[in-house]
Amino acid sequence: MPGVESSIDQFESALLNVDRQAAKDILDEAVRIDPQEKIIERLIVRALDNIGKKWETGETALSQVYMSGVICEELIADFTETQSDSHLQSAPQIAIATFRDHHSLGKRIVLSVLVANGLKTMDYGQGVEAETLVRKVQADGIKILLISTLMLPSALHVPDVRRRLEQLGLDVKIIVGGAPFRFDEALWRRVGADAMGRTSSDAVEIVRQMLEDIK
Amino acid sequence: MRLESMTPMERTLAALSHKEPDRIPLFLLLTMHGAKELGLTIKDYFSESRHVVEGQIRLLEKYGHDCIYAFFYAPLEVEAWGAEVIYADDGPPNSGAPVVRKYGDIKSLNVPDVKHTPCLCKALDAIRMLKAKVGDTTPIIGVAMSPFSLPVMQMGFEPYLRLIYEESELFRRLTDVNIRFCVDWSNAQLKAGATAICYFDPVSSATIIPRELYLKTGFEIAGRTLSQIKGPTATHMASGRSLPILDDIVKTGTAAVAASRLEDLAAVKERCRNKISVLGNLNGVEMVRWTPSETEQAVKECIAKAGAGGGFILSDNHGEIPFQVTDDTLFAIGGAVRKWGVYPLDWIPADE
Ligand code: B12
Numbered sequence: 001m002p003g004v005e006s007s008i009d010q011f012e013s014a015l016l017n018v019d020r021q022a023a024k025d026i027l028d029e030a031v032r033i034d035p036q037e038k039i040i041e042r043l044i045v046r047a048l049d050n051i052g053k054k055w056e057t058g059e060t061a062l063s064q065v066y067m068s069g070v071i072c073e074e075l076i077a078d079f080t081e082t083q084s085d086s087h088l089q090s091a092p093q094i095a096i097a098t099f100r101d102h103h104s105l106g107k108r109i110v111l112s113v114l115v116a117n118g119l120k121t122m123d124y125g126q127g128v129e130a131e132t133l134v135r136k137v138q139a140d141g142i143k144i145l146l147i148s149t150l151m152l153p154s155a156l157h158v159p160d161v162r163r164r165l166e167q168l169g170l171d172v173k174i175i176v177g178g179a180p181f182r183f184d185e186a187l188w189r190r191v192g193a194d195a196m197g198r199t200s201s202d203a204v205e206i207v208r209q210m211l212e213d214i215k
Numbered sequence: 216m217r218l219e220s221m222t223p224m225e226r227t228l229a230a231l232s233h234k235e236p237d238r239i240p241l242f243l244l245l246t247m248h249g250a251k252e253l254g255l256t257i258k259d260y261f262s263e264s265r266h267v268v269e270g271q272i273r274l275l276e277k278y279g280h281d282c283i284y285a286f287f288y289a290p291l292e293v294e295a296w297g298a299e300v301i302y303a304d305d306g307p308p309n310s311g312a313p314v315v316r317k318y319g320d321i322k323s324l325n326v327p328d329v330k331h332t333p334c335l336c337k338a339l340d341a342i343r344m345l346k347a348k349v350g351d352t353t354p355i356i357g358v359a360m361s362p363f364s365l366p367v368m369q370m371g372f373e374p375y376l377r378l379i380y381e382e383s384e385l386f387r388r389l390t391d392v393n394i395r396f397c398v399d400w401s402n403a404q405l406k407a408g409a410t411a412i413c414y415f416d417p418v419s420s421a422t423i424i425p426r427e428l429y430l431k432t433g434f435e436i437a438g439r440t441l442s443q444i445k446g447p448t449a450t451h452m453a454s455g456r457s458l459p460i461l462d463d464i465v466k467t468g469t470a471a472v473a474a475s476r477l478e479d480l481a482a483v484k485e486r487c488r489n490k491i492s493v494l495g496n497l498n499g500v501e502m503v504r505w506t507p508s509e510t511e512q513a514v515k516e517c518i519a520k521a522g523a524g525g526g527f528i529l530s531d532n533h534g535e536i537p538f539q540v541t542d543d544t545l546f547a548i549g550g551a552v553r554k555w556g557v558y559p560l561d562w563i564p565a566d567e
Contacts, residue, residue, distance in 0.1 A: 016425075018380050058456055058477070061425045063376050070377070102301070102309055105372045152500055152537050153306035183454070183476060183500035190504070 004030075004042065012047040015068035016060065023071055024078075044072045045117055052113060052201040065200070066105065069112045076116070094207060096146035097124035097133055100157055103150035106178050110148060113200035119207055121146070130157060134164040137172055144210050146203060147193070148178045155180040158191035173210050177203065223281035223353040224410075231447075231470060231492050233526040239518055239556030240281040242356070242494065242530040243545060245274050246288065247307065247538040252277075257538070258302040261287050264341035271341075272348060277542075278549050281528075283349060285342045285409060286358040286535070292400070293368040294334045295327045306538055315370035318378065321385045326396045329403045339407045346408025356449075357409030358534075359401045361416035362393030362440055363433040379424075379432065390436055398443040405446040413534060414441065414448045414469065420455025422477070429460055437467040449473065449494060454533045461486045474521075476532040484521040492526040497548070499531040503539045507547045514551035519563050522556065529556065 007030050014022035030039045051068050054060040094114070098107045104126040114121045124136055137145055149155045158176060165172050176193040188196030195210070197203045221229070221237045229236035249270020250260035260266045271283050290300045290310035299311030315321055329335050345355055360368075366375045366389055378386050401412045417423060419433030441448050449471035450457075450464055457464060458478045465472075465487070474483040474495035484493050497513055505513065514529065521527045529552060536545075555562065 058421060058459070061421060061423055061428075063379070063424045063428065066373070066376050067380060102311075103372070108373065151306055151309070152503070152539070153303060156305075156539065180500050183498055184504070186504070187500070 004039075008043060008046045008050075011043050012050055015047055015051060015071055016064050018064070018067045018071070020071050020074070024075060027075055040076065041116070041118070044076065048072060048113055048116060049201045049204070052109075052199045056199050062105075065109060069109055069116075072116060073112060093122070093140055093142045094119060094144045094146070095122040095124050095137065095140065095142045096148065097128045098126035099128055099130075099133065099147045099149050099161070100154040101149050101151050101178075102127050104148075106150065107146075107148040110146065110177065110197075110200045110203045114146075114203060114207065117204045119204065130160040130164055133161055134168065134170075137165065138168060138170060142172060143214060144173045144175065144207055146175045146177070146207075149176070149181075150179050152180045155187060155191060158193060162192035173214075175203065175206050175210075224351055227281055227354050227528065230525045230528055233489050233492070233524065235525045235558040238558060239522050239552055240528045241549065241552045241556070242282045242284070242528050243274070243278055243280040243536060243548065244282075244284050244286070244356075244530055244534050245271075245536050245545075246284060246286055248274060248536070248540075248545075251538075256302075256304060257306075257308070261308070264337050264344065267338075267341045268344040268348070271345060275349075275353065278545055280549060281353065283345050283353055283355040284358075285338065285345065285355055285404070286413070287338055287341075289360060289415070290368055291334055291338065292360050292365060292396075295329075295332045295396075295400075296324070296369060298368065307535065310368040313368070313370045313374075315366070315374075315389075318374075318382055318385050321389050321392075324389070324392050326392055326399070329396075329399045335400065335403070339403055342404055342407040342409050354410040355408055356411055356413050357401065357404035357407075358413045358415060359397050359404070359444075361414055361419065361433070361437065362390055362397045363436045364416050364418040365393050365397070367418060379428070386432075390432075394436065394440050394443075397440050401444045401446075401448075405444070409446070411447040411449060411470070412444055413451050414444075415451045415453055415534065417451075417453035417455040419460070420452035420457060420475075421459040422452075422455035422475075426459050426463070430463065434460070434463050434467065437464075437469070441468045449492075451494070451534045454499075458483060458486070465490050471528070473530070473534060474532065479520075480517055481520040484527065488524065488526065492528065493521055494528045494530045495521070496532040497530065499533045499536050499540070502531065502544060503537055505544050505547075507543065510544055510547040511551040511554075514548055515555050518552075518555050518560065522558075522560050523563065 011026045098104045174193045175195045176188050177197045181196050195206045226236040226240045230240050250257050252273045288308045293310050296314045298314045301309045301311045447470040450469040451473040454475045471492040476498040480496050487493050
């Protein structure tokens with residue numbers, strides 16, 4: 001479809017400049033030209049994905065990643081009358097938590113990108129201890145658990161989650177992420193996770209892959 | 216082995232004036248390890264200045280490194296504004312519920328009086344006692360959060376990011392109040408005996424904000440703040456990236472900058488050469504699992520990248536070594552610096 005790529009570029013730079021009006025105008029125009037396509041999703045998902053990926057290489061900053069997400073959430077809310085939740089996949093169950101830590105910004109970003117990508121994810125909040133976390137996972141029949149930490153000691157307690165899951169005979173995939181895992185490439189294996197993501201875009205890719213495997 | 220001919224202070228000052236001392240200065244930025252030495256919990260350890268004094272002196276003697284680190288923990292500064300601190304047994308304390316709960320609270324914020332705030336007095340007492348013990352032989356490093364980074368703990372990260380972008384009036388007001396606090400707090404530490412102030416400003420790092428925004432915020436704030444601090448400062452991004460803004464950081468009037476593990480130390484050193492000194496950039500998080508040979512390799516690599524010509528201090532990249540790092544690893548770092556960090560560094564191939 002002509003024009004979509006350039007719209008994505010324009011939309012991305014509007015987001016990077018934290019220019020709400022420009023972002024809205026580009027989206028409105030795209031919808032006007034092509035109301036049938038799932039244009040909003042495509043534009044938003046692609047732009048957020050690019051911005052998230054570029055954080056890892058140092059081309060974008062966290063404030064841009066965060067504000068882009070905020071703007072996109074607002075834009076999506078504006079369109080919710082015309083859209084339904086039907087694009088969200090329901091099973092199997094996915095959940096995310098900020099584990100032991102009180103630093104929830106990473107989780108907030110990952111969660112909003114997962115949802116924008118149509119991956120329905122339960123939010124278990126922040127400062128969650130292993131016991132509570134595992135209880136919730138069991139009650140909700142969660143199959144994929146995303147764990148975010150900012151402090152190293154929190155990351156080092158992930159084995160506790162794994163052990164408790166095993167004791168209950170629960171087959172749950174654990175994906176970890178957050179600063180300690182970005183500084184030590186080997187840490188995710190050491191704590192018994194199944195995968196590690198460096199950015200919110202990674203989270204989407206890994207979850208999609210796991211959903212394929214679970215099928 | 217050659218005998219070391221300089222005191223830690225002489226060594227550090229030589230390095231900071233871009234000369235080669237007898238060997239590379241080593242700053243083991245240890246905070247919680249003092250509690251281990253004294254057999255105390257982290258919370259008990261930080262509850263009294265004399266513990267921190269005793270801990271720092273023992274660590275200095277044990278590892279023979281080149282500084283006293285008078286840093287307690289980052290949330291100390293929001294404790295001063297009335298916020299709660301959450302302690303842990305195996306890591307640094309974190310800030311609890313914010314003091315600024317809604318934007319309007321910013322208007323009524325009052326700068327704490329440094330001399331009459333118990334938690335800050337405790338840290339100042341520690342500096343005074345440490346100074347009495349080490350005199351001019353060893354640099355005492357004080358710490359201040361930058362006025363631009365402090366609000367993450369005063370109000371939470373998300374509300375603060377939105378404040379920066381969307382509430383310029385209140386952002387300015389918060390900045391003004393925080394600059395006054397940072398200057399008072401830094402100068403009080405210098406007066407108590409700190410040799411220099413480590414200015415922690417990770418929100419300014421390219422990891423967190425883009426350069427265009429930095430120039431309008433963190434850069435301008437650093438200029439205004441550092442010019443009022445009556446002593447040398449080192450700018451620390453707490454392992455956030457600094458390369459894209461290095462030339463700007465140089466202009467803020469700081470004497471040194473700390474490099475992140477996420478960037479090439481050689482590139483940072485090249486840009487700073489003969490302008491400001493570089494600290495860095497051992498990976499503190501990985502350090503927790505290093506073997507002795509990995510430790511030696513990591514130290515060697517940093518020295519090879521940034522040691523030549525002075526202007527370099529070896530340290531971790533975050534400004535605090537995790538509690539889980541073992542004594543063996545800390546000894547191994549010291550050993551490797553004495554083995555590979557003695558000037559002239561003639562073992563480094565010319566193309567390094
Ligand atoms: C800015 C910063 C600060 C600021 C603000 C911190 C805050 N959030 O409250 C200030 C100055 C306040 C600060 C203070 C401290 N900090 Co600090 N800080 C940083 C820095 C530079 C960035 C952290 C950040 O907030 N990033 C933004 C978030 C959103 O990024 P993120 O969590 O990594 O999430 C991204 C990805 O990792 C991913 N992701 C996150 N979760 C998940 C989950 C999954 C499943 C997936 C797939 C992906 C994913 O997506 C996100 C967006 O892309 C880092 C170093 C660094 N370069 O990262 C140190 C760092 C986080 N700090 C650290 C520490 C220790 C502290 C202190 C405890 C120091 C002290 N002794 O007092 C204090 C405590 C602060 C407090 N709140 O009480 C350590 C933590 C590790 C450790 N050693 O334990 C770090 C990693 C530095 C280091 N290299 O050691 N800090």
